[in-house]
């Protein structure tokens with residue numbers, strides 16, 4: 153049986169200093185312990201942007217006001233296949249609150265290479281460094 157493709161909305165959130173927001177996945181989750189660009193699964197009835205806004209609100213108390221598509225990354229993990237739908241978020245509001253207790257931080261772009269991201273993220277890192 154082929155693996156189900158999981159559509160994931162992912163936000164590369166950039167603040168006015170040009171820093172990028174990353175958060176750390178809880179150990180018990182798929183790809184747990186790795187740092188990630190915040191986001192989550194797109195529900196069947198949602199557009200990607202609506203999903204991104206909902207996920208960032210649920211996870212970090214942020215609302216998305218301005219975002220442009222950055223890239224799409226299909227990736228086959230042994231246990232699941234994902235399509236990471238990555239958006240560059242340049243307009244947002246809200247005071248960051250880690251609703252699920254996950255660590256988060258703003259990172260200068262060149263420093264992103266010091267963090268361990270899931271294997272699917274290499275093309276995202278390249279795209280972010282080229283922004």
Ligand SMILES: Nc1nc2c([nH]c(=O)n2[C@H]2C[C@H](O)[C@@H](COP(=O)(O)OP(=O)(O)OP(=O)(O)O)O2)c(=O)[nH]1
Pocket residue numbers: 160161162181182183187188189190191192193194207234236270271272273
């Ligand atoms: N958000 C995010 N997910 C990523 C990244 N890289 C990567 O491989 N993934 C994978 C890990 C997961 O298999 C999937 C995201 O699913 P998730 O577990 O965060 O979804 P969710 O927030 O809706 O969580 P849940 O409600 O299902 O627990 O995409 C990334 O940079 N950001």
Ligand SMILES: [Mg+2]
Pocket residue numbers: 190191192193207211
């Ligand atoms: Mg998530």
